[in-house]
Amino acid sequence: NxxxxxxxxxxxxxxxxxxxxRCSPMKxxxxxxxYRQLPEExxxxxxxxxxENIIDESGMPKERFSAEFPKEGPSILRIQQVVRGxxxxxxxxxxxxxxxxxxxxxxxxxxxxx
Amino acid sequence: xxxxxxSPQSLIVQKGGISIINCAYENxxxxxxxxxxxxxxxGPALLIAIRPDVxxxxxxxxxxxxxxSAKQFSLHIMDSQPGDSATYFCAASRIYGGSQGNLIxxxxxxxxxxx
Numbered sequence: 001n002x003x004x005x006x007x008x009x010x011x012x013x014x015x016x017x018x019x020x021x022r023c024s025p026m027k028x029x030x031x032x033x034x035y036r037q038l039p040e041e042x043x044x045x046x047x048x049x050x051x052e053n054i055i056d057e058s059g060m061p062k063e064r065f066s067a068e069f070p071k072e073g074p075s076i077l078r079i080q081q082v083v084r085g086x087x088x089x090x091x092x093x094x095x096x097x098x099x100x101x102x103x104x105x106x107x108x109x110x111x112x113x114x
Numbered sequence: 115x116x117x118x119x120x121s122p123q124s125l126i127v128q129k130g131g132i133s134i135i136n137c138a139y140e141n142x143x144x145x146x147x148x149x150x151x152x153x154x155x156x157g158p159a160l161l162i163a164i165r166p167d168v169x170x171x172x173x174x175x176x177x178x179x180x181x182x183s184a185k186q187f188s189l190h191i192m193d194s195q196p197g198d199s200a201t202y203f204c205a206a207s208r209i210y211g212g213s214q215g216n217l218i219x220x221x222x223x224x225x226x227x228x229x
Contacts, residue, residue: 107157
């Protein structure tokens with residue numbers, strides 16, 4: 001049973017570039033969540049998606065950040081015009097059903113901005 | 115505003131001892147309280163979770179104690195082992211009656227178990 005797969009594991013970008021982070025949920029899971037973790041901090045919720053729908057984006061910064069979960073393929077978290085403050089670990093989690101938690105996490109993408 | 119407060123920030127326990135980590139929450143609408151374990155370079159892994167209709171849940175060496183009136187819950191790790199050395203996060207969520215499924219995390223406790 002494959003777990004939640006995230007890639008790349010490490011991503012280095014220069015200021016002003018775009019970062020694309022991908023997440024493939026566990027088999028049979030149709031709910032995807034994205035979280036951001038700063039050093040020595042807990043995880044902060046960003047966005048919750050189901051296939052082709054954004055359910056809750058209350059944790060997403062208003063600008064430069066977007067997320068999608070298409071009918072086919074992985075969920076994508078996109079950060080445009082990255083800045084140094086975007087450096088963090090980004091984790092994706094998936095669940096079979098929102099009401100029937102739990103959320104299972106991938107190993108994250110470590111984003112570094114030069 | 116931090117909705118889930120976790121303490122202590124770090125904890126050192128001798129092998130075989132009991133590790134205790136505490137969390138307090140503010141939102142009485144929360145109805146799901148999981149604990150996650152995270153090793154360096156890895157994602158959080160679910161350890162154990164509790165709903166507010168029970169006061170205690172035990173799975174192996176891990177026990178959650180839940181005090182609804184005090185809005186507090188804690189993780190007890192019995193017979194702590196060096197392999198338990200990791201960062202532990204409590205979290206809370208509102209999964210019934212709300213539109214969100216997102217988890218609100220505490221800031222984490224770094225546990226070191228000395229041999």
